[in-house]
Amino acid sequence: MGIVNVNVIMENKKQINLRKFFARLWSLLKPVHKRFYALLAILVVLESLNLAGPYLLKFIIDEITNFDPEKLSLLIGLSAALFIVYQASSVVDYFADRKIFQIITRVYEHLLSSAHQKLVFLDLGYHEKENTGNKILKVQRGVDRINELIGNFSWDVAPTVLQIFFTTILLFFVDWRFGLIFCFFIPLFMVLTLRLNKKVYPYRRGRFDEEEKASGLMAQSIININTVKSFVQERNELNSYKKIIKRFKSNLWSEFSNILRYNYGRHLVIDTGRILMLLFGIHLAWQGSITIGSLVFVITVTEKAMFSLFRISRLYDRIMESAEPVDRIYQLSQEEPAVKNPKNGIIPKKVKGKIEFRRVSYKYEDSKEKALKDVSLKVLPGCMTAFVGPSGGGKTTLARLIFRHYDPQKGQVLLDGEDLRDYDLYEFRKNISIVPQEVEVFNTSIRDNIAYGNPKASFEEIEAAAKVANAEEFIGKLKKGYDTKVGERGIKLSGGQRQRIGIARAVLADPRILVFDEATSNLDSYSEKLIQEAMDKIRKNRTVIIIAHRLSTIKKADKIVVLEEGQVVEEGSHYQLANKSGGLYKKLTGLQELKDIE
Numbered sequence: 001m002g003i004v005n006v007n008v009i010m011e012n013k014k015q016i017n018l019r020k021f022f023a024r025l026w027s028l029l030k031p032v033h034k035r036f037y038a039l040l041a042i043l044v045v046l047e048s049l050n051l052a053g054p055y056l057l058k059f060i061i062d063e064i065t066n067f068d069p070e071k072l073s074l075l076i077g078l079s080a081a082l083f084i085v086y087q088a089s090s091v092v093d094y095f096a097d098r099k100i101f102q103i104i105t106r107v108y109e110h111l112l113s114s115a116h117q118k119l120v121f122l123d124l125g126y127h128e129k130e131n132t133g134n135k136i137l138k139v140q141r142g143v144d145r146i147n148e149l150i151g152n153f154s155w156d157v158a159p160t161v162l163q164i165f166f167t168t169i170l171l172f173f174v175d176w177r178f179g180l181i182f183c184f185f186i187p188l189f190m191v192l193t194l195r196l197n198k199k200v201y202p203y204r205r206g207r208f209d210e211e212e213k214a215s216g217l218m219a220q221s222i223i224n225i226n227t228v229k230s231f232v233q234e235r236n237e238l239n240s241y242k243k244i245i246k247r248f249k250s251n252l253w254s255e256f257s258n259i260l261r262y263n264y265g266r267h268l269v270i271d272t273g274r275i276l277m278l279l280f281g282i283h284l285a286w287q288g289s290i291t292i293g294s295l296v297f298v299i300t301v302t303e304k305a306m307f308s309l310f311r312i313s314r315l316y317d318r319i320m321e322s323a324e325p326v327d328r329i330y331q332l333s334q335e336e337p338a339v340k341n342p343k344n345g346i347i348p349k350k351v352k353g354k355i356e357f358r359r360v361s362y363k364y365e366d367s368k369e370k371a372l373k374d375v376s377l378k379v380l381p382g383c384m385t386a387f388v389g390p391s392g393g394g395k396t397t398l399a400r401l402i403f404r405h406y407d408p409q410k411g412q413v414l415l416d417g418e419d420l421r422d423y424d425l426y427e428f429r430k431n432i433s434i435v436p437q438e439v440e441v442f443n444t445s446i447r448d449n450i451a452y453g454n455p456k457a458s459f460e461e462i463e464a465a466a467k468v469a470n471a472e473e474f475i476g477k478l479k480k481g482y483d484t485k486v487g488e489r490g491i492k493l494s495g496g497q498r499q500r501i502g503i504a505r506a507v508l509a510d511p512r513i514l515v516f517d518e519a520t521s522n523l524d525s526y527s528e529k530l531i532q533e534a535m536d537k538i539r540k541n542r543t544v545i546i547i548a549h550r551l552s553t554i555k556k557a558d559k560i561v562v563l564e565e566g567q568v569v570e571e572g573s574h575y576q577l578a579n580k581s582g583g584l585y586k587k588l589t590g591l592q593e594l595k596d597i598e
């Protein structure tokens with residue numbers, strides 16, 4: 001879903017559906033709606049105070065022009081009032097800034113934690129669709145962009161709009177013709193600004209793209225410097241880089257020359273407005289229709305308002321920059337897990353561990369063929385069942401269905417006779433552990449990695465689990481033992497060691513059902529032996545399903561299920577299947593034995 005819908009509100013690169021954009025943004029900002037209303041109220045007070053100052057100044061000037069010594073106390077009083085207004089404005093300004101920071105910090109907290117929550121709870125199918133690094137980077141960038149937009153709106157746009165609104169009212173109040181002049185020039189300025197933004201946007205976008213390409217290219221040539229030099233490609237690398245920089249320069253130049261041209265136009269509009277106001281004001285003052293104080297007031301507030309307009313110049317830019325991130329985060333917020341947890345699902349008290357597939361079919365979203373076709377099979381409690389067969393046969397898919405990583409499109413998976421979909425998702429999963437081929441390890445200590453599924457486990461329990469998993473053997477050799485940090489993705493451990501950590505983790509979780517995906521390769525025979533021993537220890541009293549590749553493991557299973565192209569082709573014990581003439585199992589094991597002899 002994520003990728004397909006990303007550009008919904010960017011209907012094409014230059015057009016953007018503003019209504020949809022703001023509706024989505026607003027819905028993402030739900031927890032701060034009230035704070036936004038409060039901010040607006042504060043800003044109304046602030047902008048009124050900002051106009052009250054010049055209004056008081058008008059009275060002071062009027063009193064001075066008809067100076068009368070008896071009115072000295074009035075003048076002092078007015079000056080004191082002016083001081084109070086200025087101070088009040090600073091105080092309100094403080095509260096406005098506080099509110100804005102509160103909004104921004106809350107938005108960070110809300111968006112990041114809800115994105116994390118969504119990502120963690122979404123099903124595996126969702127995560128397989130998109131690149132992990134990308135997903136995380138885009139969420140973080142999106143949150144930054146949204147907050148920049150909030151800052152721009154709260155500090156620049158909203159105050160300017162309010163200021164213009166109040167100024168217009170006041171100007172109409174002083175003389176309607178002032179209001180009219182003002183109302184003519186403001187929209188003109190806005191139109192020019194919008195056009196400038198639209199015109200400059202592609203150049204700015206292009207500049208960013210080229211910048212990204214340039215840094216990518218530089219990084220590539222430095223990372224692969226050995227190859228560059230071995231093949232004497234220095235000149236070529238330089239030429240490619242120069243070409244990008246040239247395009248970067250031309251975009252930058254077009255951007256600036258447009259800004260300069262439009263700036264001239266915008267200043268012309270503003271200056272014409274200012275002069276007309278002044279001339280008309282002089283005319284009125286000459287006639288005696290307004291006082292000098294009023295003239296000064298009109299000029300002060302219009303100049304202030306007109307120059308504030310420059311503050312909202314970059315709004316369009318900000319909206320364009322945030323369009324995609326807003327859309328992405330919105331899509332993520334709307335995403336629902338395909339695997340749903342039922343209300344009042346069964347909470348299993350004592351799981352026996354009997355699993356049954358009843359005519360199960362499953363097809364991955366983006367593949368043509370079904371991965372499982374009408375599969376029926378039984379896994380008996382307390383026994384070890386091996387899934388075997390050629391790669392791509394559907395073994396892993398079966399294991400994932402047992403854990404409800406996906407739900408089958410047709411048929412049922414039953415645990416102790418009940419459909420998995422009727423169980424409480426998190427409760428039944430507590431009874432199952434999976435040891436995958438590639439055990440995922442966190443960049444923490446070995447101790448924390450083993451205790452991942454059971455963080456409250458005591459050190460003795462962790463040690464006991466490591467012993468069962470035959471992991472103690474290598475942990476003991478490490479300088480820091482259980483406190484050794486394993487590095488990102490367990491880079492400091494070998495494949496066999498990671499798998500034994502995975503087994504220890506499963507042992508500690510003490511599940512009724514254990515699914516073990518045997519490593520196909522990369523294991524030295526010593527690690528293999530240790531892992532097999534560990535498996536022998538933990539299979540007692542458990543239902544064990546093993547996706548097996550090695551004959552030595554397969555032979556130990558109570559039941560073997562052979563899968564090919566999504567179907568069960570054979571079932572039985574090793575003895576039964578190995579003696580079935582023409583069977584796939586016989587063929588497969590025959591190949592392996594030959595290999596063993598080699």
Ligand code: ADP
Pocket residue numbers: 128364365366367370371389390391392393394395396397398
């Ligand atoms: P096995 O474990 O036996 O090798 P799998 O269950 O992994 O087989 O795969 C069965 C089929 O499903 C294969 O054709 C494989 O290409 C396909 N498949 C597996 N995982 C995915 C996935 N995440 N998306 C699309 N197709 C998949």
